[in-house]
Amino acid sequence: MRQIKTRFPPSPTGHLHLGGARTALFNWLFARHHQGVFVLRFEDTDRERSRPEFVDSIREALEWLGLHWDEGPYFQSQRLEIYREYARRLYEEGKAYYCACPPEELERKRKEALAAGRKPGYDGTCREKGLPPGPGRVLRLKVPPTGSTVVEDLIRGPVAFDHRELDDFILLRSDGTPTYHLAVVVDDLTMGITHVIRGDDHLSNTPKQILLYQALGAEPPRFAHVPMILGPDGQRLSKRHGARSILEYREEGYLPQALRNYLVRLGWSYGDQEIFTLEEMIERFDLSRVSRSAARFDPEKLLALNAHWLRATPLKELAEEVKPFLRRLGLPLPREDYLQAALATVQPRARTLKEAAEMLTFYLVEEVEYQPEAARKFLTPEIAPVLERLLRALEEVEFTDEALERLFRGMAEETGLKLKKIAQPVRVALTGKTVSPGLFEIMRILGRERVLRRLKRALNYLQGGAS
RNA sequence: GUCCCCGUCGUCUAGCCAGGUCCAGGACACCGGCCUUUCACGCCGGCAACGUGGGUUCAAAUCCCGCCGGGGACGCCA
Numbered sequence: 348m349r350q351i352k353t354r355f356p357p358s359p360t361g362h363l364h365l366g367g368a369r370t371a372l373f374n375w376l377f378a379r380h381h382q383g384v385f386v387l388r389f390e391d392t393d394r395e396r397s398r399p400e401f402v403d404s405i406r407e408a409l410e411w412l413g414l415h416w417d418e419g420p421y422f423q424s425q426r427l428e429i430y431r432e433y434a435r436r437l438y439e440e441g442k443a444y445y446c447a448c449p450p451e452e453l454e455r456k457r458k459e460a461l462a463a464g465r466k467p468g469y470d471g472t473c474r475e476k477g478l479p480p481g482p483g484r485v486l487r488l489k490v491p492p493t494g495s496t497v498v499e500d501l502i503r504g505p506v507a508f509d510h511r512e513l514d515d516f517i518l519l520r521s522d523g524t525p526t527y528h529l530a531v532v533v534d535d536l537t538m539g540i541t542h543v544i545r546g547d548d549h550l551s552n553t554p555k556q557i558l559l560y561q562a563l564g565a566e567p568p569r570f571a572h573v574p575m576i577l578g579p580d581g582q583r584l585s586k587r588h589g590a591r592s593i594l595e596y597r598e599e600g601y602l603p604q605a606l607r608n609y610l611v612r613l614g615w616s617y618g619d620q621e622i623f624t625l626e627e628m629i630e631r632f633d634l635s636r637v638s639r640s641a642a643r644f645d646p647e648k649l650l651a652l653n654a655h656w657l658r659a660t661p662l663k664e665l666a667e668e669v670k671p672f673l674r675r676l677g678l679p680l681p682r683e684d685y686l687q688a689a690l691a692t693v694q695p696r697a698r699t700l701k702e703a704a705e706m707l708t709f710y711l712v713e714e715v716e717y718q719p720e721a722a723r724k725f726l727t728p729e730i731a732p733v734l735e736r737l738l739r740a741l742e743e744v745e746f747t748d749e750a751l752e753r754l755f756r757g758m759a760e761e762t763g764l765k766l767k768k769i770a771q772p773v774r775v776a777l778t779g780k781t782v783s784p785g786l787f788e789i790m791r792i793l794g795r796e797r798v799l800r801r802l803k804r805a806l807n808y809l810q811g812g813a814s
Numbered sequence: 815g816u817c818c819c820c821g822u823c824g825u826c827u828a829g830c831c832a833g834g835u836c837c838a839g840g841a842c843a844c845c846g847g848c849c850u851u852u853c854a855c856g857c858c859g860g861c862a863a864c865g866u867g868g869g870u871u872c873a874a875a876u877c878c879c880g881c882c883g884g885g886g887a888c889g890c891c892a
Contacts (some may be wrong), residue, residue, distance in 0.1 A: 391889055437874080460815090465815085465816075508817075516889090530892090612826065612827075619827085638827075644825095781852060
């Protein structure tokens with residue numbers, strides 16, 4: 348069998364979003380699974396809306412997701428001659444014809460047809476005129492008026508389209524540039540694409556493209572139309588939710604592995620398995636397990652998966668990943684072993700790298716800032732004697748979790764206070780907050796000096812002194 | 815409007831092709847409990863779905879038809 352070849356063909360008119368990323372992922376996985384080739388191609392024939400910065404951001408997003416391409420990127424804008432050549436052939440063989448209908452008139456007819464409840468397609472006015480090429484003229488494909496074309500979809504099975512539903516669509520615009528249909532077909536053909544995996548919004552375009560392959564005397568590739576991703580409200584993805592750029596998720600502290608894991612399970616499943624490493628995805632991915640119904644984007648599940656992969660990331664790696672977020676918070680980067688030790692305590696609590704960085708704050712600042720509510724509730728005069736005793740004891744004690752815990756429990760017993768009554772004020776003194784990682788691990792990591800300093804400051808604060 | 819696709823817990827889904835083992839399984843979310851110095855993590859438990867009507871059959875989530883609902887396409891956008 349011929350080597351499998353898939354492609355991802357974004358148009359650089361916007362950032363890579365969830366829908367596009369999943370399409371890219373499926374194509375990439377399919378190619379990898381079959382030891383095939385994955386091609387990146389920019390469909391930038393829309394000169395009005397295509398922008399170079401989107402080319403860059405899409406490339407960056409794909410690379411960040413780990414979806415590296417083996418071939419390309421190709422740019423349709425650099426292949427215009429090839430499309431013209433194929434178009435010329437079609438014209439010369441009488442399979443396409445030039446049309447001189449003015450756009451305004453077509454628009455008028457379209458509206459009329461729609462209003463009258465008819466199909467809005469091109470009516471074939473110029474089909475038999477035998478017009479030569481000329482300024483303002485477009486090239487249209489002669490679609491057979493009868494019969495039907497069947498799309499043998501790998502996911503949906505055979506889908507038949509009656510030719511009466513199709514019209515003589517445009518191949519070459521009046522400025523000589525190719526339209527989408529001509530460009531994809533010629534590209535997929537000349538690039539040797541074997542499998543076209545794309546959103547099912549393309550399903551109804553497929554018969555047109557198959558007809559084009561036939562006109563060119565070529566064998567069409569295999570098609571697989573994957574269900575769309577809808578917003579949480581069941582509507583098409585919009586800026587509000589999932590149409591956010593993949594790169595924005597990176598900024599928010601999501602991990603590529605989490606995005607991949609979330610996306611692969613949107614429309615594809617492997618029994619009850621929810622968690623997939625990259626290797627597992629590649630090994631198990633196949634088109635037969637892709638579902639047929641549209642899926643809604645659920646930000647909560649993405650978050651949960653991110654938390655999972657955050658916990659699964661080795662500390663050394665996690666430290667590297669979190670550093671940019673610490674910098675962004677203006678926090679100093681500590682020694683590597685200190686960072687990793689601190690990170691270990693927030694790892695089970697943070698759901699994103701951004702959250703992790705925020706939780707690390709008290710480990711890194713010189714002086715913590717008390718949350719007003721926390722200070723009011725726990726940094727009260729009654730606790731002063733206990734803090735004083737603690738201060739003395741902490742001068743001596745070994746700074747291990749066990750010794751510290753023994754000390755605190757002993758203190759609770761001596762003073763007749765619940766451990767919680769002592770722990771919370773200390774927690775506030777050390778972190779400024781009522782919520783934090785375990786008290787003893789925090790103390791161990793902060794170290795004797797910092798702990799004593801923060802306790803003294805708290806003591807001073809609660810006795811009414813300036814902090 | 816026409817054509818096409820789709821329809822299992824709130825969400826993602828398993829099951830459907832090869833009808834009985836499904837009073838429908840898992841995950842996220844939610845609720846309760848355990849653990850516990852707070853919050854998480856972890857563990858235990860709970861809530862919760864076959865869109866609807868008909869048909870086929872001893873038996874239907876699974877097969878067939880209608881209806882309803884959702885989405886998509888119908889562009890000199892891709």
